[in-house]
Amino acid sequence: MFSFDFLFVQVLNGVGYGLLIFLLAAGLTLIFGMMDVINLAHGSFYMVGAYVGFSMVSRTHNFWLALVVAPIVVGAVGLVIETGLLRRLYRRVQLDQVILTFGLAYMATDIVKWIWGPDVRSIDPPAGMDGGTDVLGNFYPTYRLAVIGIGIVIALLLWFLQRRTRIGSIIRAGVADKEMVSGLGINVGLVFSGVFVFGAALAALSGVVAGPILGLYQGMDSDTLIIALIVVVVGGLGTLTGAFWGGLLIGIADTFGKVLIPEFSLFLTFAVMVVVLLVRPTGLFGRRLA
Amino acid sequence: MKMKALTPLGGLLCLALAACGGSSAPASSAAAPASAAAKPSTAAASASAKPAASGAASAKPAASGAAAASGAASSSGPIKIGWVSSLTGALAPAGKPMDNGFKMYLAEVSNKAGGRDIQVITEDEASNPKDGLDKVKKLVEQDKVDILAGLILTPSTYASIDYIEKQAPRKVLLVGTNAGANDMDTTKKSDYFVRTAFSNAQANYPMGDYVFNTLKISKVYDTYSDFAAGPEKVETFAAGFKKAGGTIVGTEKPPFPSTDFAAFLTKIKASDAQATYNFEPGNDGVQFTKQYAQFIDKNKIKYLGAGDNVDESNLPAEGTSAVGAITSLHYYSTLDNPENKKFVDSYKSKFGGEVPGSFAVQGYDGARLIVDALNKTNGNADPKALMGAMLGAKWNSPRGPVSISPEFHDIVQNIYVAETQNQNGKPVNVVTKTFEQVQPYIAS
Numbered sequence: 001m002f003s004f005d006f007l008f009v010q011v012l013n014g015v016g017y018g019l020l021i022f023l024l025a026a027g028l029t030l031i032f033g034m035m036d037v038i039n040l041a042h043g044s045f046y047m048v049g050a051y052v053g054f055s056m057v058s059r060t061h062n063f064w065l066a067l068v069v070a071p072i073v074v075g076a077v078g079l080v081i082e083t084g085l086l087r088r089l090y091r092r093v094q095l096d097q098v099i100l101t102f103g104l105a106y107m108a109t110d111i112v113k114w115i116w117g118p119d120v121r122s123i124d125p126p127a128g129m130d131g132g133t134d135v136l137g138n139f140y141p142t143y144r145l146a147v148i149g150i151g152i153v154i155a156l157l158l159w160f161l162q163r164r165t166r167i168g169s170i171i172r173a174g175v176a177d178k179e180m181v182s183g184l185g186i187n188v189g190l191v192f193s194g195v196f197v198f199g200a201a202l203a204a205l206s207g208v209v210a211g212p213i214l215g216l217y218q219g220m221d222s223d224t225l226i227i228a229l230i231v232v233v234v235g236g237l238g239t240l241t242g243a244f245w246g247g248l249l250i251g252i253a254d255t256f257g258k259v260l261i262p263e264f265s266l267f268l269t270f271a272v273m274v275v276v277l278l279v280r281p282t283g284l285f286g287r288r289l290a
Numbered sequence: 291m292k293m294k295a296l297t298p299l300g301g302l303l304c305l306a307l308a309a310c311g312g313s314s315a316p317a318s319s320a321a322a323p324a325s326a327a328a329k330p331s332t333a334a335a336s337a338s339a340k341p342a343a344s345g346a347a348s349a350k351p352a353a354s355g356a357a358a359a360s361g362a363a364s365s366s367g368p369i370k371i372g373w374v375s376s377l378t379g380a381l382a383p384a385g386k387p388m389d390n391g392f393k394m395y396l397a398e399v400s401n402k403a404g405g406r407d408i409q410v411i412t413e414d415e416a417s418n419p420k421d422g423l424d425k426v427k428k429l430v431e432q433d434k435v436d437i438l439a440g441l442i443l444t445p446s447t448y449a450s451i452d453y454i455e456k457q458a459p460r461k462v463l464l465v466g467t468n469a470g471a472n473d474m475d476t477t478k479k480s481d482y483f484v485r486t487a488f489s490n491a492q493a494n495y496p497m498g499d500y501v502f503n504t505l506k507i508s509k510v511y512d513t514y515s516d517f518a519a520g521p522e523k524v525e526t527f528a529a530g531f532k533k534a535g536g537t538i539v540g541t542e543k544p545p546f547p548s549t550d551f552a553a554f555l556t557k558i559k560a561s562d563a564q565a566t567y568n569f570e571p572g573n574d575g576v577q578f579t580k581q582y583a584q585f586i587d588k589n590k591i592k593y594l595g596a597g598d599n600v601d602e603s604n605l606p607a608e609g610t611s612a613v614g615a616i617t618s619l620h621y622y623s624t625l626d627n628p629e630n631k632k633f634v635d636s637y638k639s640k641f642g643g644e645v646p647g648s649f650a651v652q653g654y655d656g657a658r659l660i661v662d663a664l665n666k667t668n669g670n671a672d673p674k675a676l677m678g679a680m681l682g683a684k685w686n687s688p689r690g691p692v693s694i695s696p697e698f699h700d701i702v703q704n705i706y707v708a709e710t711q712n713q714n715g716k717p718v719n720v721v722t723k724t725f726e727q728v729q730p731y732i733a734s
Contacts, residue, residue, distance in 0.1 A: 006560050009556050016552070113378070117386075118383050118385075118386050119383045119603060120573045122607040130584070144584075213577070214577065215576050215580075215607065216607075219379065219547070223547070223549070254553075255553045256553075258544075258554060259556075262542060266545035
């Protein structure tokens with residue numbers, strides 16, 4: 001009933017969107033895996049990253065510079081939050097951390113509105129990428145292909161960092177058993193700061209990457225947080241592999257939901273989440289609970 | 291260790307979803323289905339306007355006496371206007387300019403009408419129907435305002451009219467400056483509600499005939515954000531288009547809000563449509579328009595639709611991706627008339643060079659209607675007296691000549707067709723056609 005070209009382009013749409021939401025979720029799952037902190041300000045890091053990127057691009061017209069600067073700025077904000085506020089709450093119950101990050105998210109919404117105003121904004125794609133490219137005889141937006149590329153590169157980079165470097169092994173060990181890691185003489189406080197800053201920077205980076213496609217608007221922080229939470233829950237809490245496949249699954253399900261059963265596309269992503277949780281309560285790649 | 295983390299996470303998802311549900315509330319509003327339209331009503335009842343207006347004006351002393359006796363609204367001191375707009379949340383890009391326009395007009399008349407001072411009490415609807423109704427109640431019951439005006443959301447407006455009619459401790463007139471539900475002209479018409487915005491059918495029904503007979507397009511693919519206004523606007527276009535002889539080859543209803551339209555656009559591209567007719571407001575419109583330009587060649591499948599998609603609040607973000615769109619609306623900032631020139635200049639100088647769009651002019655005209663009516667009633671804000679003074683009112687708005695239909699309590703106005711053109715790298719809506727004095731109600 002559908003031609004090959006049609007299905008091929010829809011798969012590209014699904015994979016592109018899936019990798020985009022993988023990027024949104026990666027920082028959230030990283031912070032949760034290491035620190036046991038559900039960072040409800042994750043969407044705010046994403047939003048602030050996107051707006052900083054917007055200001056950079058509209059001034060310098062250099063998308064790639066924004067892609068570097070926004071994560072640095074937001075990473076610095078993350079550092080201040082982690083060392084100044086969050087660190088004091090590690091010994092308290094988890095709800096306290098949740099309330100803190102939730103409060104920060106509210107503040108971020110108002111601060112962004114105060115600085116950048118309520119109007120809808122958009123980041124221009126990098127020069128030469130606002131047109132289309134021929135993919136197997138199909139005209140396809142170049143920037144979306146670039147997002148697929150960026151998503152894969154970052155996924156590989158994160159995989160390499162986690163599996164093949166010393167920092168990665170410390171983080172993996174920390175996910176498994178924090179006390180033991182600190183018992184081995186590793187400064188867990190420093191690792192926590194590092195992971196939080198990295199997670200914030202990753203959120204900001206995804207904000208800049210998503211800017212040309214999803215746009216900058218009031219409420220983008222909570223929309224993003226919800227998508228990221230769904231991806232993380234579907235993929236398995238705390239695993240990057242889970243976020244990757246969770247993102248792809250949701251992206252493709254969302255796209256084909258819109259194609260095949262548009263009436264239900266709004267809650268299809270939630271339906272996928274429910275089914276995954278029924279079959280595997282810890283998510284696709286979550287560790288089974290003892 | 292992770293076990294205890296799972297429990298709050300579930301709660302958090304619910305919390306976040308609830309928060310989101312609030313901001314995207316228009317999606318959940320029960321929209322009255324667009325009534326099948328047949329032909330524009332020609333029942334312009336301006337002739338009957340004068341007797342109604344003068345009759346009410348002559349009843350003024352009695353009415354003001356009644357108001358004073360009930361001890362609710364004061365008849366001396368400043369007139370209190372309760373003004374509600376969405377200043378925060380997803381609809382702030384519409385609510386802020388509406389607020390600017392409303393207050394700009396009041397400043398132009400030095401906040402005076404009918405020999406009395408005007409005091410505006412502003413409340414935030416926060417892009418959420420519940421907040422809208424709560425703020426209206428607070429303004430009536432606590433602040434004891436004399437007149438209500440504003441509201442961005444259709445559900446807030448429905449609920450507020452209902453509240454005034456059935457629950458409010460005293461009756462107050464509400465001047466609606468944005469909600470466009472068609473049935474507010476007829477089955478939901480109220481003695482306490484008058485509108486300076488538009489009806490959803492008003493700008494879209496005439497496009498049906500225009501697209502078929504003038505643009506010579508016979509196959510159209512419809513798309514609209516799936517909430518109250520979406521079906522009303524696009525289905526009234528479809529009714530007019532089909533009546534003229536056209537065929538709707540498909541309809542896509544992206545959930546509202548959406549950010550990624552790739553799947554829908556790929557479907558449209560694979561169809562045999564000659565054009566699309568679209569309504570996606572706010573950020574949805576920006577992303578839809580940008581992605582449309584990336585996926586679809588507008589020379590092959592034309593981009594038509596409601597002017598909301600290329601409103602001034604969206605154009606800067608859309609940039610040249612909007613070029614080629616042919617849309618219809620009751621106001622474009624490029625309209626060539628002296629009132630509009632003055633309006634645009636003064637708005638730009640007041641608000642940092644920002645160009646006013648349709649929301650700004652709706653607020654501006656709302657304030658104007660209130661001030662003119664208060665001048666007629668010599669400062670009497672009794673709802674019956676005010677309504678009498680408002681029905682049949684005529685003035686030259688920045689959007690052209692307008693009047694308030696005594697039959698529908700709604701605005702009669704010109705509808706413009708504009709093509710978005712590239713002028714020195716900037717998108718500009720250039721008006722190419724005017725439908726004169728279109729009635730808000732399209733008879734079925």
